[in-house]
Amino acid sequence: MKRQLPIILVFICGITMVIQFFVPHEYSEDLFQYANDFVIVIGILALPVGIYSLMTQTVRKARREPKERLYSLATIAGFLVMIIAGSRREWFTGATSLSSNMFNYVLVPAQATLFSMLAFYIASAAYRAFRARTLLAALLLLTAFVVMLRMIPLPEPLSTWNNDVVRWILEVPNMAAKRAIIIGVGLGAVTYSIKIVLGIERSYMGGD
């Protein structure tokens, strides 16, 4: 029961949804809508598990390491402020509410700065990794260089030439590579999903 029932349920739900895709009927559409909501509802009700896990880990770390207490407090305070600030819908969506200001002036700048810092780390990693030792590495480096050059205001006619070359790179070899990867990833993902539905792949169940 502990392992067999989930496998049977996955099989029934999976096959039902695959069949549903090929049935152009109103009931089939209703089933799709209900199944989608089913997944959303299970997901949202699983959210407290994640929050509980984050909070217990934060508190545990604070208890174990006194140096971490201030940082743990920041996490808990940030979380509680956002919960309280958004506890009413109009507070959460209001243009000048605390929740909106926290979003615009804390969350967005922090996120944008964290991502922008990656520019430095990508550049430093690229310096170490992309030395033109082989023809393949040189090709990668050259393509990246030409693409990046487009962002710089070059004098004419260099700018037009560069734009044409970059457009060709993006529309021909880049498109070919991306499409091949999409097809490959698609085939792999479908194969893996079929393995899950048929009960061959069971790692999602965890131990025991």
Next chain:
Amino acid sequence: MDPTSAWGMVWRGIAALITLAIFSFLWRDNPVYKFIERLWVGVVTGYWTMLLYYTSFTDKVRVPIFEEGQWWYIFPSLLGVLMWFRLSKKYGYVSRYALAFYIGISTGVFIPLTIKTSILYQVQGTIRAIDPTWTGIMFGIAFLGILCSLSYFFFSKEHTGVLGVSSKIGIYTLMIGFGAGFGLTVMGRVALLVQRVIFLRDYGIDLLGGGL
């Protein structure tokens, strides 16, 4: 909120301090960065919790069941509650039943949709008549590139002879693709960096120019 008003300047000041605190990591890992990083984790978690509460819980659980009488939404809600058993060592297996519905429905929806979008549509976009024009020639080159790139991932036969040549062309095509992807990613990050620097500059100008 007017960004040059007193409250606007206070909030922008907080944003500027957060920006500088995160940039301080470029020097080295330090307590100010750590504090802001953890604060961000808490704020993001709180924000997403409330967003999902309003968009998912309210719209899919509270309103349908208690206000619209759609009792059949009780079943996924009960299954969702079963997910809480994940926290119990003894009854943790109960959460698998809810997870089974989640995985089963998700993969069942995913399989035909992925076959359609990632395989059939891509093949449909790849195979078409090649005209004797510049566009047609470029299309032919792209078609060759896709075939060769796919052959690079074909491991059922040793990469010698025709397959060896095509896989070689395939890896060159892939490398150009990765190079373009890398270049675009770096430029995206640099654009973000420029935006943060412009924000700091504008805030500094407003602060010194009598914004308060």
